[in-house]
Amino acid sequence: MYRPLKFHTFPILGLFLILAGVFPGSPVGAADPDPKNGAYILTAAGCVGCHTTKKNREEGRLLSGGRMLKTPFGVFYSPNITPDPEHGLGKWTEANFIEAMRNGKNPDGEHYLPVFPYTSFTKITDKDMRDLWAHLKARPALADANIPHGAPLIFRMRFTIGPWKMINFKAGAFEPRQDQNAEWNRGAYLVNALSHCGECHTPRNLMGGLKSTMYHAGAKDGPEGEPIPNVTMDKATGIGEWSVNDLDTLFSMGMLPDGDFVGGGMAEVVENISKLTADDRKAIITYIRTVPAINNKIK
Ligand code: HEC
Ligand code: HEC
Structure with a gap:
């Protein structure tokens, strides 16, 4: 026999919907x-x-x-x-x-x-x-x-x-580039969104804005007045001659190819990125090795 829904079943229905995550306010989808x-x-x-x-x-x-x-x-x-x-x-x-x-x-x-x-x-x-x-x-x-x-x-x-x-x-x-693989995109994200390498390595205009046409090409007067090396792939004035291993040694222990250790702001950066996973450091290296060469002599 047909029995109409009794009023008191509604709260139960409501509770069910809340538990099922249907009502707004319950975090559906957002972990x-x-x-x-x-x-x-x-x-x-x-x-x-x-x-x-x-x-x-x-x-x-x-x-x-x-x-x-x-x-x-x-x-x-x-x-x-x-x-x-x-x-x-x-x-x-x-x-x-x-x-x-x-x-x-x-x-x-x-x-x-x-x-x-x-x-x-x-x-x-x-x-x-x-x-x-x-x-x-x-x-x-x-x-x-x-x-x-x-x-x-x-x-x-x-x-x-x-x-x-x-x-x-x-x-x-950050929006990943479709024409690059996951590793490159992870590297681009770490470099540009998180570790903000360009805030030091890209020179600034008179207003203090980053000169995007000189991305990572170094600056004579960095954030604290110190010279900042060119880290584009230029062979003469940048890091075009560095191997993957050279970069990994720098990013995991702060040592340069000539055996010196980096100082200043870069020592702090190394302290941080040396604590990232090996995969993330590899992604950073993969990405920065694709940064277009710009000839810009700093020292
Ligand atoms: C290069 C140095 C630098 C780094 C790196 C930096 N901050 Fe800051 N942050 C500052 C300065 C300087 C200010 C003050 C800016 C102002 O007065 O307008 C600030 C302001 C802030 C504020 C606003 C605080 C307030 O009381 O209004 C927040 C939030 C903040 N930072 C969070 C972060 C987080 C999170 C990170 C890491 C993801 C970070 N900052 C990394 C220098 C930095
Ligand atoms: C706070 C400023 C700052 C930030 C941020 C920064 N750097 Fe540096 N970087 C420097 C300075 C200063 C030097 C030179 C240090 C020295 O020789 O003692 C340097 C040196 C380097 C060198 C060695 C270049 C050479 O010719 O000796 C590389 C490679 C490099 N940085 C890459 C990066 C990458 C990649 C990031 C982001 C993950 C980054 N840097 C973030 C300031 C910074």
Whole structure:
């Protein structure tokens, strides 16, 4: 005999739908963020180096900011990015974090200065950003106050960055190239989105934007005023004569083909990429060996 559905069956139906993930609000398709991958991304991107003073680093108080960054545009200090609610990111949402990394804007909608290399980090995929955020917010909160930037006023006025971004910044996640294989694309992603090699190895225009036509061709005055070698495949002025093995020795232990060890900013980069998987280092090498040669003598 036909029996109409009784009213009290609806809550049960609702519960069933929630469990089945049909209702909005239940995470259908979006996997839970993976903080372990977030920690890996943190290493590949070198966040600790810029966001930690030398002293705090020795004491294991990571990401509490205050590191002095001397640039051709003046002196800047990195902020505290631990989950401290007063001095760090304790009150931020995941959306605030993604907006900062993808679009270079703070929760009030103001522009970040490009000394925070969001020009590269904008290319990080949504998944890696969410994983990174899950890792950051699970770290210990450290209550170190931020230090105001010391650069001349003109280089710390946030509204001037709007027009700068229109010329020098393109927001958007990395898109793999269909005409290249998975290894090359992984290398391109690590180099351009995470390890931001070009932020040092590509020279800048007078506005401080990267000169894309000189990609990886080196600069006489790097971020801290030091010369930055040409790392394109040019045989005379770049690394065109380096073997895969030479590059692997540099990226895994910091040693140059002449037996010297790299210093400056590159020593920190090596410290990070030497901790990546061997496959990821191989991908970086595969990719950088395809960067077109540009003749540009630095030293
Ligand atoms: C080259 C140095 C450098 C690196 C590398 C770097 N940052 Fe920063 N970051 C800065 C500076 C400097 C600022 C401040 C920018 C400003 O005042 O506009 C900043 C700002 C930020 C902010 C905004 C904080 C706030 O209080 O508004 C976040 C979030 C952040 N960085 C996260 C990261 C993460 C995550 C990484 C690694 C993926 C990273 N940064 C790597 C230098 C760096
Ligand atoms: C913070 C700035 C900075 C970043 C980021 C950076 N480098 Fe370097 N790199 C340097 C400096 C400075 C040197 C020269 C170091 C020395 O000789 O002591 C260097 C040296 C090198 C060399 C050796 C070149 C030669 O002729 O001796 C290679 C290869 C290289 N970098 C590749 C990379 C790659 C690949 C990345 C990204 C994974 C990267 N660098 C990221 C600053 C940087």
